[in-house]
Amino acid sequence: MAVGVAQTQVAYEDTTEVDEALVWALRMPSLESRTMGSLVRLNTETLQNGYSPDLQDVLNRQPGVSMDTRGSGGSRRLQIRSSGLRSPFGVRNIQLLLDGFVLTNASGNSPLELINPQWIHSLEVLRGPTGALVGNSYGGALIGRSLPSLSQASSHIRGYTRVASTGRNETSSISTESGFTITQRKDSMALTVRANWSQNPGYRWQESNGRNTAEIHLQSASQSSANRHLWMGWYNGTWELPGSLNEQDASTTPESSPGVSYNAHVNRKRTWLGWSQTQSKGSMQSGIWIYGQISDKFNPFGTSAFYNGIKTEHEASASLRYWRAQTWAFGSDGKITWDQSAIFLSESLDLMETDYRSDANSAPLRYSILTGTNNVWASTGVRMEWGHAVTGSLWQVDGQLSVEGIDRKSEGESRMNGTTVEPYAADFRETNLLPFVQISRQLNRHSRAFLQYAHGGSHPTSFELVDPETFRPSALRSEQARALEAGARMGYQSGRTHLGATLQLYHQRVQNAIAQVPGESDGLFLSNVEGLNMSGIEFTGDIAYSMINQTRFELRVWGAMNRHSFDPFAKVVPGTPLHTAGSAGKLSLRSITMGWQHEWLDRIKLHNSKDDWAQAHHRLLVYIQREHHGQQWQVGMRNPLNFSYSSWLQTNAFGGRYFNPAPKRTLWLSWRWMFGL
DSSP, rough: OOOOOSSSSSTOOOOOOOOEEEOOOOSSOGGGGOTTTTTEEEOHHHHOOOSSSSHHHHHHHTTTEEESSSOOSOOEEETTTTTTTTOBBBBBBBEEEETTEEEEETSBBGGGGGGOOGGGEEEEEEGGGGGGSSOOOEEEEEEOOOOOOGOOOOOOOOEEEEEEEOOOOOOEEEEEEEEEEEEEETEEEEEEEEEEEEOOOOSSTOOOEEEEEEEEEEEEEEEEEEEEEEEEEEEEEEEEEOOOHHHHHHOOTTTGGGGGGGGGGEEEEEEEEEEEEEEEEETEEEEEHHHHHHEEEEEEEEEEEEEEEEEEEEEEEEEEEEEEEEEEEEETTTTEEEEEEEEEEEEEEEEEEEESSSSSSSSOOOEEEEEEEEEEEEEEEEEEEEEEEETOOOOEEEEEEEEEEEEEEEEEEEGGGGEEEEEEEEEEEEEEEEEEEEEEEETTTEEEEEEEEEOOOEEEOGGSOOOOHHHHHOOOOOEEEEEEEEEEEEEEEEEEEEEEEEEEEEEEESSSSEEEEESSSSSHHHHHHHHEEEEEEEEEEEEEEEEOOOTTEEEEEEEEEEEEETTTTSSTTTTTEEEEHHHHHHHEEEEEEEEEEEEEOOOOOOOOOSEEEEEOOEEEEEEEEETTTTTEEEEEHHHHHOOOOBBSOBOOOSSSSSSOBBBBSEEEEEEEEEOOO
């Protein structure tokens, strides 16, 4: 959906509305009230909130989810239930789909920088191996829809502008972001044109970032009830890499940056084209989505004499997704749905790394590798439903069996052991079966309990092919995760009051876990580690109360207890807080709204083998906004109490604790507007 004024629907995520939203993450369209608690649907108002330039705030209010970002330019890190142990940066082990297109490439990397929340109509967040329902991962999945259906599209112009301070002492250090969307609807067609541009100087030196994006969407419908979607886009992002600070520097000179000495930054360009067709005829639904992308990246990096270099890459990737489902009635009150899915991913990646030189063309080669990866995932599943929804005795059983195969061939040359250049060659082939079973029962109109078993995996990506110290093939094996999960979604609605809650308990064991291990220098390398166990409890609670005089109060609370360990290697997994909790709420009186979001993160272990911890800390933002005639103005403050914390912890760092200090108190002002055509 295009950016604009907040919608009138309820803002918190677990709400059952009059026209209940459909959830698409479970292969077959499902009413939100009939989904498990480990899935949440974020609506338009939650995403297009005026204070978040990316997804960090809305994702961090989900229990078990942790996202860090350096701004709208590019650097992002996302963990779901500790799924990102091996990712000092980037998004791996998490499937990413947008408007039905598979954006995750064949190597398992997801370009989260393409998701602008100001352009997202809804986002479904799957936690844990349930993400393997749409591909092979055990971290989870993000499934977004950037457009409403063609029947809901209207002609309009929407836009937004946001300015914010960065925390630097200079009064001229201001972050800016603007964008617009134009949608022209005529008969059975709708054309949408979008553009976005942003620039953020950053809080620390060598931390600036920026992004420019442009998209064109063409939706059309035929007389045969087929809906088609053509999507073209261009992205140009630049972000600097400041590097981590030791404890003393972080406390005395938090704005300093070791990355300055090496001009550490990333330039990334992406161009893509997608086409899809979906169709619904009676009891049968089907769809096909084709997507292709070309990407170039230039990346000088470094924080010390032991860790620096220049990486360049050229990537061409494509995805093809097919889905079909058929429903039949059985008995007097039951139905059965059979679906088939297939995803084919292909990628060609030209990756090169050299020593660091100010003149990149003269830098000595470390390695140059050309990798071709093909990945095929196919599944078939059955859903059975029977009982009476009105009386609360509705049962549902879901079963899916997926098979996934990957074939990767790599060749080139590398300067092994830092001396001679030798041929490089490595092949990786694997086939996996991924079963999923869930049984659930609707307890009443707004409550449901479930029990499920899921199996997911994660392959080493193309960026993990080379040992960073010897430049030899890293010989990593793929991860395999098996998880049991039980939980309930509960709700109550009467008159002006709505109450909702979810509770999940999970236990997961990962074989061949890929984790960061400190090397002899201050660099890191990846290795397979056995005995990774993940257990936890997650909960959410929601309340909404409408009072007289058009006054409404909304509150959401969440929390998680994490008990993750490498047995017997480490009793606590680095990078994951022992506990998390938070709240988000707002009080609306006619056109005026006051709101907040608060997060608390318990202590976080930083090393496998050392007794180093990051201390517990709070994150807080507050705002006030006014809506009037399609306009929305918002002013807010982030970190109003000047809490001191790190926004990007460096885990398993060599030689001690390393931090990335977050700014103190900052302000923002946003304006969103809409006009009809």
